[in-house]
Amino acid sequence: MLELENVKKSFQEPGGGRIPILDIKRFALAAGEQAVLVGKSGSGKTTLLHIIAGISVPDSGTVKVDGIDLVRLPEAGRDRLRADKIGYVFQTFNLLGAFTALENVQLGMTFASGKRDESWARELLGRVGLSHRLDHKPSQLSVGEQQRVAVARALANRPKLLLADEPTANVDSRHQQQIVELIRTTCEQEQVALLMVTHSSDVAGQFSRVEPIETFNLAGVA
Amino acid sequence: MNLWKIALRSIQSRSVASLLTCFSMALGVTLVVSVLVINSVVAETFNRNPGMGYDLVVGKKGGDYQLVLNTLFHLSRPVENLPYSYYKEFVSPEGKFKSLVSRAIPYCLGDNFQGFRVVGTVPGIFDPDFEYGPGRKYEFAEGRNFKQSEFFEGVVGATVARETGLRVGDTFSPTHSFAEDGHVHDDQFTVVGILKPTGTPNDRALFINMEGFYLMDNHAAEEKPPAAKDDHAGHDHGKEDHGNDHGKEPAKKADEPKAEEKKADAKSGCESEPEETAVLLAYQAAKDTGHEHAGHDHGHSHDHSHAHAPREPLPESQREVTAILVRGLANNPMAGMMLARNINKGTEAQAASPVRVVTGLFATFVDPLRMLLIGMAVLVVLVAGIGVLVNIYNSMNERRREVAVMRALGARRTTVFQIILLESILLSLFGGIAGWLMGHGLTWLIGWLWLADTAGVTVNFWQLVNVDIGSSGSVKLPLELLLVGGLVGLASIVGYLPAMAAYKTDVAKCLANSP
Numbered sequence: 143m144l145e146l147e148n149v150k151k152s153f154q155e156p157g158g159g160r161i162p163i164l165d166i167k168r169f170a171l172a173a174g175e176q177a178v179l180v181g182k183s184g185s186g187k188t189t190l191l192h193i194i195a196g197i198s199v200p201d202s203g204t205v206k207v208d209g210i211d212l213v214r215l216p217e218a219g220r221d222r223l224r225a226d227k228i229g230y231v232f233q234t235f236n237l238l239g240a241f242t243a244l245e246n247v248q249l250g251m252t253f254a255s256g257k258r259d260e261s262w263a264r265e266l267l268g269r270v271g272l273s274h275r276l277d278h279k280p281s282q283l284s285v286g287e288q289q290r291v292a293v294a295r296a297l298a299n300r301p302k303l304l305l306a307d308e309p310t311a312n313v314d315s316r317h318q319q320q321i322v323e324l325i326r327t328t329c330e331q332e333q334v335a336l337l338m339v340t341h342s343s344d345v346a347g348q349f350s351r352v353e354p355i356e357t358f359n360l361a362g363v364a
Numbered sequence: 365m366n367l368w369k370i371a372l373r374s375i376q377s378r379s380v381a382s383l384l385t386c387f388s389m390a391l392g393v394t395l396v397v398s399v400l401v402i403n404s405v406v407a408e409t410f411n412r413n414p415g416m417g418y419d420l421v422v423g424k425k426g427g428d429y430q431l432v433l434n435t436l437f438h439l440s441r442p443v444e445n446l447p448y449s450y451y452k453e454f455v456s457p458e459g460k461f462k463s464l465v466s467r468a469i470p471y472c473l474g475d476n477f478q479g480f481r482v483v484g485t486v487p488g489i490f491d492p493d494f495e496y497g498p499g500r501k502y503e504f505a506e507g508r509n510f511k512q513s514e515f516f517e518g519v520v521g522a523t524v525a526r527e528t529g530l531r532v533g534d535t536f537s538p539t540h541s542f543a544e545d546g547h548v549h550d551d552q553f554t555v556v557g558i559l560k561p562t563g564t565p566n567d568r569a570l571f572i573n574m575e576g577f578y579l580m581d582n583h584a585a586e587e588k589p590p591a592a593k594d595d596h597a598g599h600d601h602g603k604e605d606h607g608n609d610h611g612k613e614p615a616k617k618a619d620e621p622k623a624e625e626k627k628a629d630a631k632s633g634c635e636s637e638p639e640e641t642a643v644l645l646a647y648q649a650a651k652d653t654g655h656e657h658a659g660h661d662h663g664h665s666h667d668h669s670h671a672h673a674p675r676e677p678l679p680e681s682q683r684e685v686t687a688i689l690v691r692g693l694a695n696n697p698m699a700g701m702m703l704a705r706n707i708n709k710g711t712e713a714q715a716a717s718p719v720r721v722v723t724g725l726f727a728t729f730v731d732p733l734r735m736l737l738i739g740m741a742v743l744v745v746l747v748a749g750i751g752v753l754v755n756i757y758n759s760m761n762e763r764r765r766e767v768a769v770m771r772a773l774g775a776r777r778t779t780v781f782q783i784i785l786l787e788s789i790l791l792s793l794f795g796g797i798a799g800w801l802m803g804h805g806l807t808w809l810i811g812w813l814w815l816a817d818t819a820g821v822t823v824n825f826w827q828l829v830n831v832d833i834g835s836s837g838s839v840k841l842p843l844e845l846l847l848v849g850g851l852v853g854l855a856s857i858v859g860y861l862p863a864m865a866a867y868k869t870d871v872a873k874c875l876a877n878s879p
Binding site for chain 1: 365366369373374376377707765766768770771772773774775776777778779871872875876
């Protein structure tokens, strides 16, 4: 499902030099597989997710999602691939305040090439226990409910790969457990591969595959 | 969910700022629509039939603008008078202009009633067959036309009836001159008819029998020897402050009709015979045969005449007319032009074409003013457009995260560009639609409260402004459609900057900086 080879990424310093962020020889995730990525702050975890999502491009290497090399695609192609095959759960939920819970979930399928199915959006919200909150704006939802809407939105386009960037960073320990379970269960049901970034050892402990980024990222900053 | 809905939701989320932006746009569009509609209505009213069924207005030598505006539109002060004999040149069988004329209506002006113009004329002005505009004929809402034989009858226009409360059977006394506080004549006229609204300045006038007009005090001209037929120069008019004095001395007795006129009168039913001349002749015939109206005192002066006892008509030698409305022969399209040339060759009278005068008036005064107003209104819309730009652009800082989230969900750069552009278009369209409704509402209100009474102009709420397109001008397109197109264009221009800001949003950076 996901294959990275010889991926390198660096950022330019104000002085003109370049700081290497990523240097990954190989990383792979099978279809439906779930893995958690752990590492210190600044170790390149979020940058790696951005590259896998096609939001950023590496300086070199190949990033294949469902057999398609993102690096070779133009930006519009990467956008399309992301809209069709990748789901993304943000650390800060990033729900759009002007939209209801249902509309936020529908937004997840608006840019995809598939059918815009409102009933699927309703079903997803039902699965995360928010059938009674469809018409509520994010400001009317609790933090835990907001994150559940974010999970439903990430799955709205029926992705092959779900990227979750510290989805439990802003919630208490009780909600942490619920959210991780929700994401993992939903991905299992939908046969979606999951790559989650976390700082929490509690969260990491729930996964059978834990990947400390330092073990495969050879960049000096790691 | 489509892009329109996303844009709409974004507007809703900034409801106060969006409302203010829409309102400023609405004000600009209100101004544009109001200027366009009022200009269109006034132009249409003036241009649709500026002559109100007549080709020429004939009056004393002077300014043709004053002659037309005063006679047809009841504006400004009257020019001086023409001798009655000049009028007869249009209506007598032997008149030198008769062969080119199908219709000639005399106007005697100089009085008002509560500020509304009083016109002394003949009943023929309201002939049921006469069209004052294409397919438009004078009709009476109440009563009937005044009769030539009843000197003190009159008809009032629709606005006059509404404003003054005059009804059929009421009487009124005209005030001398055009000042409302002038001398009120002793004579009373009975209202016998109220005209239906015509949408012309005649709604704002009272029409009385010319015979009665002549018999009011100070309406008889000084008696003079007949002037030479081709040249009425030297005829003295207008000594008093109203500029249209009809003379100093009241009538004493009727002139003896000429033998030729008597002969002409014998041809009963001849359309060319002037009605008032027929009355004179009938009166003279009655006098000759002793069949006068019972109780009529021929030696009386008219200062007592509240009661409408039969009185002698004013002799022709003491009569004057302020203007003559002339229609050329229908079967001779050149008649009007030939007539005007012949009249203008003389030294006494002038013939003015209402069409030419109104066209000239618009080209000289109204069109530049209209362009100025439209220019100012367009500037207001442009300022409102900049308001839309500021509204959206200012919101972009706080919305970069939203844009980044949409991009992370798979939206292309062009998609977020479109969403921001749609926001701009929606804001402008909402403001435009509100402004369009407000503009039509405002013009309807102005028309109802003011234009209908002061200018005889009616404005409908759904009055659309059309422009002629194509070489022949046969296809009309509502100008407001162009306005919609213009607004969309403006919105696209002002929406471009914030849309480009959205387009260039660095997704990774914005997501990394998310709170």
